[in-house]
Every structure is written in structure tokens, then in C-alpha cells.
Amino acid sequence: SQQGEEDPQALSIQEGENATMNCSYKTSINNLQWYRQNSGRGLVHLILIRSNEREKHSGRLRVTLDTSKKSSSLLITASRAADTASYFCATVLYSGAGSYQLTFGKGTKLSVIP
């Protein structure tokens, strides 16, 4: 079953507004990662947040992690048309004996209207 699930599936906002996307997961994680994918392109890493961290920032991006609720959120402030893309979360969990598992969610499609 999917470990990370993004919500909403699609989001449409006006330029200048903030965009918030959420990712929920089922089991304890080692870290959680957010990626952006522009149409037809490869993924670009945005932020990695570890299980012992609660918040990280990068420019206009803010990621929070609530391990008690097993959820993370990605906030994009003052959105621009260039932020139009799909956003994915990926969860990494430690499965024991030096092994890790990585699972991507299905993504949130963000449209920023100029």
C-alpha cells in the first residue's frame, strides 16, 4: 500500500497566494522528502526533513513534519506562475538490518494562474 499520500490531488490558485500541500503516511519514517516535477521533466529535490526535525525552510518553501499525526505539509508562499508543477512527497523508512524503503506519493498538481 502507498506509504505517502498527498492531498489535495490538484490545487489551483492565483499568483501571489500561498499554496499548501499535505502528505500523510502510515508507518514511522526515517525522513520525508519533497520534490517538484515540471511537465515532462525530471524531478527536482526541494527539501528533506528528518524524523527528529519539525520544520525546515528554503527560500519561499516551508516544510513541517508532525510525526504524531504522521503528516507533513509543504507551503509555498507568494506563489508565481513558474511554481506550476506537480509536487511529490517521498517517505523513507528503516526496515531493519541496514535496509531502507522509499515510497513516493501520487503527487499534487499545482496550477498558479497569472
Add this chain to the structure above:
Amino acid sequence: NAGVTQTPKFQVLKTGQSMTLQCAQDMNHEYMSWYRQDPGMGLRLIHYSVGAGITDQGEVPNGYNVSRSTTEDFPLRLLSAAPSQTSVYFCASSYSLAGGPWQETQYFGPGTRLLVL
């Protein structure tokens, strides 16, 4: 640095044909991974490698083989292509300070679009 490169960009195969998708990175990263992306499914991990000579299976390994003879290259082989393998394939690499894959930034290649008829 070229980063992560993938060839070819696009390929059409007939059912039963074999081919190798190439992936190379010039960042001296230990960890490399192959993913497939299908519409509405997100990315799924096929195989990954934690260093030269060491590979392991991901979520959807059936129908694919990998090997890692050098740090730089991580080819993905389809031995007998099936229509279900029609997808976009991405290769990624990363380093790790703390040990273990996917502990730091992953760098993705541009992808290979594969169509199996």
C-alpha cells in the same frame, strides 16, 4: 558537471525485444536508483544500488535487471519487453553522510520514455 544523464530519451520496442537503458552520474555518488512513473501512479522504485557491485530490489523489480560495475554507471536491462513496461523511467543518484540510501538530496536524470507495442 553533467549531473545524471540518461539515454536514450525515447524508445519504441516490440513485445519480446530486449534493451538497456543507460544511466550515468559524474558526482561520485554511492547510491543510484531506478524508478518508473506511470500516469496517476507517482514514482515506483525498481532497483537501487548502494555502491559498485551491490544492488537490491525495490517495489517493482520483476522484468528488470541491473548491475553496477562502476560508481558512475547503473544500466537497467529489460530482457523481454512487455506492454506493461510502457512508462517513463528515471534514474537518480545521491550521496550519504550518515550511511544508507536516500538520506540526502537525490539528483534525477531527465528520463527515458519507453513505449512497448
